[in-house]
Amino acid sequence: xSENEKKQTPAAAAADDENHIIAERRAKLAKLxxxxxxxxxxxxxxxxxxxxxxxxGEKTREELDEAAIEVAVSGRMMLKRVLGKAAFATVRGFTxxxxxxxxxxxxxxEAYALFKSLxxxxxxxxxxxxGLSRLIVLNGHGGNSFRNMVRDLxxxxxxxxxxxxxxxxxxxxxxFFEERDDHAGEMETSLMMHYHPExxxxxxxxxxxxxxFAVESLNDRTAWxxxxxxxxSEDTGIGxxxxxxxxxxxxxxxxxxxxxxxxxxxxxxxxxxxGERRPETDRF
Numbered sequence: 001x002s003e004n005e006k007k008q009t010p011a012a013a014a015a016d017d018e019n020h021i022i023a024e025r026r027a028k029l030a031k032l033x034x035x036x037x038x039x040x041x042x043x044x045x046x047x048x049x050x051x052x053x054x055x056x057g058e059k060t061r062e063e064l065d066e067a068a069i070e071v072a073v074s075g076r077m078m079l080k081r082v083l084g085k086a087a088f089a090t091v092r093g094f095t096x097x098x099x100x101x102x103x104x105x106x107x108x109x110e111a112y113a114l115f116k117s118l119x120x121x122x123x124x125x126x127x128x129x130x131g132l133s134r135l136i137v138l139n140g141h142g143g144n145s146f147r148n149m150v151r152d153l154x155x156x157x158x159x160x161x162x163x164x165x166x167x168x169x170x171x172x173x174x175x176f177f178e179e180r181d182d183h184a185g186e187m188e189t190s191l192m193m194h195y196h197p198e199x200x201x202x203x204x205x206x207x208x209x210x211x212x213f214a215v216e217s218l219n220d221r222t223a224w225x226x227x228x229x230x231x232x233s234e235d236t237g238i239g240x241x242x243x244x245x246x247x248x249x250x251x252x253x254x255x256x257x258x259x260x261x262x263x264x265x266x267x268x269x270x271x272x273x274x275g276e277r278r279p280e281t282d283r284f
Contacts (some may be wrong), residue, residue, distance in 0.1 A: 046072040050095030185239015194249030206242040
């Protein structure tokens, strides 16, 4: 690091960060322009997320597959998760949100490659420009991992605190439920029965039986691999939803919320997360 970089003020460092982001986006724009019109204006939205949910929200997957409904929707991409040859994206419009499932088989290799390169937008930079300095990412899905992303952002924005909380790991399940819930089991179903009972048809639930791996090192969690749900479980459930109840969900939710309230208060404390230690280098 040069002497000039060492002496750089926080304002100058923030400006450099923003310049770096702008340069990245300009490079993406240049690549799009090489391939044609970067932002075509000929797309016509014909459907709204809210209307689609109202009309088709109660249909089963089999009914939707058979109907083969074609829609034209638009919105802002709020979340993107790429898993090799498949990807999920949450897109928000002014009438609600919808999750997209995108694969090369559906859209073609070229369109899929373009989708993977799309920029989600720099939420942290936007919050900083509004004078905020803290962000809590509340995660509710065990397959998500934000730590590497947060480490990178902590390096780019040393004056901005980002904390990640996994809602399902805040309080022990064993204190509230009879069986451990790994996927769509007693805990998750109880929460849904508490928050959205109209979405739970317990008569269609299985008992959550699942087949272990044939390799003991994976069963004892020496290592992790993605699971093929079709081979692990008959209904993708691992954990018994038949033992669920809205009362269990309410007790568990209250305990989780109590801890989250404390987290929000703790991170808002003026003394910072390190207290009086290392005052010359403490950022928060």
